[in-house]
Amino acid sequence: MDVDEIQQIFFQECEEGLAGMEVNFATLRDGDQDPETINSVFRCVHSIKGGAGAFGYEALQAYTHQYETLLDLIRNGSLELTPDLLDVVIGAFDMLTDHVAAARDGSETPADEAMLEKLLSAAEGDASAAAVEETPAPAETAPAPEEQEEVSGDTAGSEASGDDYDDLMGMLDEGDADNDADNEAKAPSDVSAPEDAATSTDDSPPDWKLVYHPVANAFQNAAEPLLLVRELVALGAVVDECDRAALPSLDDMDAECAYFTYALTVPGDVAEEDIRAIYEFTVDCEVTLERASAGAPLKKAAPAESSEAPKPVSSPAAAAEPAAPEKDSVSPAPAAVPQAAATPAPPAAAPQAEKATPAPVKNVAPPAPAAPAAPAKPKPAASVVAQTIRVDLDKLDRLVNLVGELVITQSMLAQRMSRHQLEDNSEVNDLEHLTRELQESTMAIRAQPMKVVFSRVPRIVRELESETGKRVRLEMEGEMTEVDKTVVERLGEPLTHLIRNAVDHGLETPEERLAAGKAEEGIVRLTAAHQSGRIVITVTDDGRGINRARVREKAVEREIIMPDATLSDEEIDNLIFAPGFSTAGTVSNVSGRGVGMDVVRKNIQALGGRIGIQSRHGEGSSFSLSLPLTLAVLDGMIVTVGAETFVIPLNHIIESLRPTEDMLKRVGNDGILLDVRGAYVPVLPIADHLGIAKAERNPARGVLIVVDGDQGQAALLVDAIQDQRQVVVKSLEANYQAIEGVAGATILGDGQVALIVDVETLTANRRNGARATLAEAA
Amino acid sequence: MSKTILTVDDSPSMRMLLRVSLTDLGYSVVEAEDGVHALETLGGTEPDLLITDINMPRMDGFGLIENVRSQGRRNLPILVLTTESSDEKKQRAREAGATGWIVKPFNPEKLAAAIRRVLH
Structure with missing residues (x-):
C-alpha cells in the first residue's frame, strides 16, 4: 500500500462525499433544515480538508478550511441558513467539486478568490451577530496558513497544531518526592554547562521559563506527566521549583489527582518549537513558555500572559516572567482550567504533606506503568472488513x-x-x-450505479438556472440502478444534453409559466430503472411541449420531409432526432452547441440503445432511453442470407416486412426504393454489400428489414428471419480484423459463427449510393 | 509484543494513512469507523492507546472518549487527531477525558513523539 493508492482511496471518498452533499443540498433546498443534514455536509467538507492536508493539496486544504468555517457557524446555530446563504453554500460546493478534480487530475487550481471572499463575508456576517450571544471560536476563523508561518516547521502538516497550545498535559503527579529529588539533583548538573554558556554570551537568547501545571484530573485521563518532565530535562531543562502549594492535607488528598506545578528553566538556545513539541499535544495541563528577561529571578515572576492565562490556582511563585518578549507565539492560553487544584492546602500544611506524600503517590505511580501490562495479549488486528476490492x-x-x-x-x-x-x-x-x-x-x-452520472446533474441544472433565469426543480429517482461501467461512462454526454435541452427548450420562463397557470418553478425529472433486462432512463419536463407545427415547418425547410408528407404526431416528434435538425430559433449558448438531438441519438445507438420521445403541447416532453445493461450481450434478429447467418441488432430495427411489388419503386439500373407509407427507403441487399453468393436478390421474394441508422433509414434485404435472441458479442478486431459493414461476431448454439451487421455503416453507404443513383437517373 | 493502537476515523484513507504510519513505527493497528464501532471493538480488544477523530457519524470523538472513561478505562491514553484546533473543542476533549490533541494533518514524527509520551 503506497501513498498513491491511499490517495486514490481519498479521492474515492471525496467523490462519495460530494455525491452525498449533493443529496443533502437537495434536502436543504426543499426547506428541510434537519440539523443532521447540515452536520453531514460539514463532516464531508471536514474529511476532505483532513485528507487534503494529509496529502499536501494546499489549495484544496485552504479552500475547505474557509468553507468548513462557514458550515460550522451554520451547524452550531450562529448563522441562520437563509435561502441566500444556502446559495452561497451550494455555490461553494460547486467550486469544491472543481477543487477536488483539480487536485485529483493535477490540473490548474480553480480561481477561488471571489468564492473565498464570499465565504469569508458570509461567515463574518454572522460573526458579529454571533459574538453577542456566545463566542463562536474566533480561533477557527483565523486562516490556518498564517499560523503555520509562525512556527517554522517543514511542511504544512507539521505544525498546524502550533498555535494554541499551551496547554499541556497535565501531569505531574509528582507527589513523588523521590522523583523530585532525582530531577532536581540530576538536572542541574546535567545542564549546568549549557546554562552557563548561555548566560555568558551576550547575544545568546535569554533562557526559557516554562511553567507546567497538570490539571487535577490528568491522571484520570491516562496522562503521564513524568514522561514529559523527563523529556524536558533531556533537552537540558532544569526544574527550578516544584510548587506544592495546591497539595491538600493528607486526609483530603486524592491519590488520583495531580497537585503540583513545575517551573523549569530551559537553555535559551533550545529552539522554541523543540520545547513546544514536547507538550503541545497534551490537553490536560496548562503551560506557559516565555523568554526570561535577563537576570530576572524566576521565582518572583508575576503572573504572565493575558489575564486568563495562568491565573491558575497554583501559587504565583510558579508563574513565569513578565518580560517574556516572545511569549505571544506560544501563549494564547486557553481558558484556564479552573478546577485545577481544588483545595489548595494552607502553606503550613505543605511540608507536612510533602513528607507524607511519598507513600500515596507511590501507590499511584505503579498503576500507570502497570496499565500496559493489562492488555496482555492484544488481539490480532480485527481491522475493518474491506467493503470493496480493486481489480484490474x-x-x-x-x-x-x-x-x-x-x-x-x-x-x-x-x-x-x-x-x-x-x-x-x-x-x-x-x-x-x-x-x-x-x-x-x-x-x-x-x-x-447510475449515481455516477446523476450526481453531476444538479450542478448542471444550477448553472442552467443562472444562465437562463428559469427556475427548476430537479427530481431524480433510481440513481442506484446499476448498469455496465462502459454504458455509465458513455451516458454522461447524451444525458447532459437531454437535461440542457429540457431546461433550455422544454421549460418556459417563470413569467410564461405563471401566464400559463403553472407553478413558477419548472420540474425536470430524471429517472432510471431496470425494465425487462434493459435500463430505461427518462428525462421529463413539464414545460411547453413540442411545437409540432414549427417542427414540421422546419423539417420541410431542411428537406428532411416532403411538404406533403403525412405524418403522425409521433413521427413529427421524432423528426427532432433527424440529422441537422435544430429547433432553437436562435442558437442559445446553452443547448445549441452545434450538436442536436441527432448526436444524442447516435450516442445512444452506439451503446445499443434506443431513444424515444413523447410530448404533449403545453404539458411537457419526456425522453426515454432504453439501453442494454451490458455491451457484452446484444439483442439481435438472426437472419439468413444465402448460406450465411447474420445478426441484426434489434435496437436498430423499426419493422420487418414482406413487400408486395407495388411497394417497390425501381430507380435507375439497380436502385430500388421501398415505399413505407409514403416515405421512400432505399433497399439494400446485404448479400451485395458483403459479397454473398446465391442469396435472394429480388426484394419481392425475400424479407425486408427496415433499420434506422444515423444517416437515415434503409431496408435490408435478407432471405429469411430465423429467430430473435440474445447473443454474446465477440470482437472481430480482437479475433480477426475489422471488416467494414460488420460490427462483430457471435457463435450460435449450433457452433456456427454469425456476423453482426453494422447498421450504421451500411445505411451510410447506402444513402450515398442512392444519392448517386438518383443523380444518375436525373 | 508490539503495542496495539486502536484508530478511529470515518475516512478510510485517513485510517489507511495512520495504519501505514503506525505500522512503520512498530505498532499493531486495529481500526474502527466511528465511536460506536470503536466501543464495540473495545469490547473485544485491549489496545494500549486510542487515537480518535472528532467529527464522525453516529458517535463523535467526544462521545467516544466520555464512554471510554465512564467504562472505567482510566489508564487508556487517548489522543485526539483532528483538523479542529479551537480551544473550545480542546477544552471539551479535556473534560471528556482526552490525554492529548494532535491537529491534522499530522507529521509522522510528531505523531510518533506524542505516542511515545503517552504510551506508558
Missing part, C-alpha cells in the same frame, strides 16, 4: 469473455442433447440455469 479491468474483461464462451458452449451442448432427445435431462437444465446466473453475476461485477 483487464482481468475482469477476461472473466466476462470466458463466461461468454461458457454460455455459448452450454447452448451448443443443449442443442446437441435435444437432437438426441435428451433435453428433459434435469442436469442439463441445471447447467443452463447456473450458466445464466454465472453470466448475470459476472456482468454485475462490471455494473456501476
Whole structure:
C-alpha cells in the first residue's frame, strides 16, 4: 500500500462525499433544515480538508478550511441558513467539486478568490451577530496558513497544531518526592554547562521559563506527566521549583489527582518549537513558555500572559516572567482550567504533606506503568472488513469473455442433447440455469450505479438556472440502478444534453409559466430503472411541449420531409432526432452547441440503445432511453442470407416486412426504393454489400428489414428471419480484423459463427449510393 | 509484543494513512469507523492507546472518549487527531477525558513523539 493508492482511496471518498452533499443540498433546498443534514455536509467538507492536508493539496486544504468555517457557524446555530446563504453554500460546493478534480487530475487550481471572499463575508456576517450571544471560536476563523508561518516547521502538516497550545498535559503527579529529588539533583548538573554558556554570551537568547501545571484530573485521563518532565530535562531543562502549594492535607488528598506545578528553566538556545513539541499535544495541563528577561529571578515572576492565562490556582511563585518578549507565539492560553487544584492546602500544611506524600503517590505511580501490562495479549488486528476490492479491468474483461464462451458452449451442448432427445435431462437444465446466473453475476461485477452520472446533474441544472433565469426543480429517482461501467461512462454526454435541452427548450420562463397557470418553478425529472433486462432512463419536463407545427415547418425547410408528407404526431416528434435538425430559433449558448438531438441519438445507438420521445403541447416532453445493461450481450434478429447467418441488432430495427411489388419503386439500373407509407427507403441487399453468393436478390421474394441508422433509414434485404435472441458479442478486431459493414461476431448454439451487421455503416453507404443513383437517373 | 493502537476515523484513507504510519513505527493497528464501532471493538480488544477523530457519524470523538472513561478505562491514553484546533473543542476533549490533541494533518514524527509520551 503506497501513498498513491491511499490517495486514490481519498479521492474515492471525496467523490462519495460530494455525491452525498449533493443529496443533502437537495434536502436543504426543499426547506428541510434537519440539523443532521447540515452536520453531514460539514463532516464531508471536514474529511476532505483532513485528507487534503494529509496529502499536501494546499489549495484544496485552504479552500475547505474557509468553507468548513462557514458550515460550522451554520451547524452550531450562529448563522441562520437563509435561502441566500444556502446559495452561497451550494455555490461553494460547486467550486469544491472543481477543487477536488483539480487536485485529483493535477490540473490548474480553480480561481477561488471571489468564492473565498464570499465565504469569508458570509461567515463574518454572522460573526458579529454571533459574538453577542456566545463566542463562536474566533480561533477557527483565523486562516490556518498564517499560523503555520509562525512556527517554522517543514511542511504544512507539521505544525498546524502550533498555535494554541499551551496547554499541556497535565501531569505531574509528582507527589513523588523521590522523583523530585532525582530531577532536581540530576538536572542541574546535567545542564549546568549549557546554562552557563548561555548566560555568558551576550547575544545568546535569554533562557526559557516554562511553567507546567497538570490539571487535577490528568491522571484520570491516562496522562503521564513524568514522561514529559523527563523529556524536558533531556533537552537540558532544569526544574527550578516544584510548587506544592495546591497539595491538600493528607486526609483530603486524592491519590488520583495531580497537585503540583513545575517551573523549569530551559537553555535559551533550545529552539522554541523543540520545547513546544514536547507538550503541545497534551490537553490536560496548562503551560506557559516565555523568554526570561535577563537576570530576572524566576521565582518572583508575576503572573504572565493575558489575564486568563495562568491565573491558575497554583501559587504565583510558579508563574513565569513578565518580560517574556516572545511569549505571544506560544501563549494564547486557553481558558484556564479552573478546577485545577481544588483545595489548595494552607502553606503550613505543605511540608507536612510533602513528607507524607511519598507513600500515596507511590501507590499511584505503579498503576500507570502497570496499565500496559493489562492488555496482555492484544488481539490480532480485527481491522475493518474491506467493503470493496480493486481489480484490474483487464482481468475482469477476461472473466466476462470466458463466461461468454461458457454460455455459448452450454447452448451448443443443449442443442446437441435435444437432437438426441435428451433435453428433459434435469442436469442439463441445471447447467443452463447456473450458466445464466454465472453470466448475470459476472456482468454485475462490471455494473456501476447510475449515481455516477446523476450526481453531476444538479450542478448542471444550477448553472442552467443562472444562465437562463428559469427556475427548476430537479427530481431524480433510481440513481442506484446499476448498469455496465462502459454504458455509465458513455451516458454522461447524451444525458447532459437531454437535461440542457429540457431546461433550455422544454421549460418556459417563470413569467410564461405563471401566464400559463403553472407553478413558477419548472420540474425536470430524471429517472432510471431496470425494465425487462434493459435500463430505461427518462428525462421529463413539464414545460411547453413540442411545437409540432414549427417542427414540421422546419423539417420541410431542411428537406428532411416532403411538404406533403403525412405524418403522425409521433413521427413529427421524432423528426427532432433527424440529422441537422435544430429547433432553437436562435442558437442559445446553452443547448445549441452545434450538436442536436441527432448526436444524442447516435450516442445512444452506439451503446445499443434506443431513444424515444413523447410530448404533449403545453404539458411537457419526456425522453426515454432504453439501453442494454451490458455491451457484452446484444439483442439481435438472426437472419439468413444465402448460406450465411447474420445478426441484426434489434435496437436498430423499426419493422420487418414482406413487400408486395407495388411497394417497390425501381430507380435507375439497380436502385430500388421501398415505399413505407409514403416515405421512400432505399433497399439494400446485404448479400451485395458483403459479397454473398446465391442469396435472394429480388426484394419481392425475400424479407425486408427496415433499420434506422444515423444517416437515415434503409431496408435490408435478407432471405429469411430465423429467430430473435440474445447473443454474446465477440470482437472481430480482437479475433480477426475489422471488416467494414460488420460490427462483430457471435457463435450460435449450433457452433456456427454469425456476423453482426453494422447498421450504421451500411445505411451510410447506402444513402450515398442512392444519392448517386438518383443523380444518375436525373 | 508490539503495542496495539486502536484508530478511529470515518475516512478510510485517513485510517489507511495512520495504519501505514503506525505500522512503520512498530505498532499493531486495529481500526474502527466511528465511536460506536470503536466501543464495540473495545469490547473485544485491549489496545494500549486510542487515537480518535472528532467529527464522525453516529458517535463523535467526544462521545467516544466520555464512554471510554465512564467504562472505567482510566489508564487508556487517548489522543485526539483532528483538523479542529479551537480551544473550545480542546477544552471539551479535556473534560471528556482526552490525554492529548494532535491537529491534522499530522507529521509522522510528531505523531510518533506524542505516542511515545503517552504510551506508558
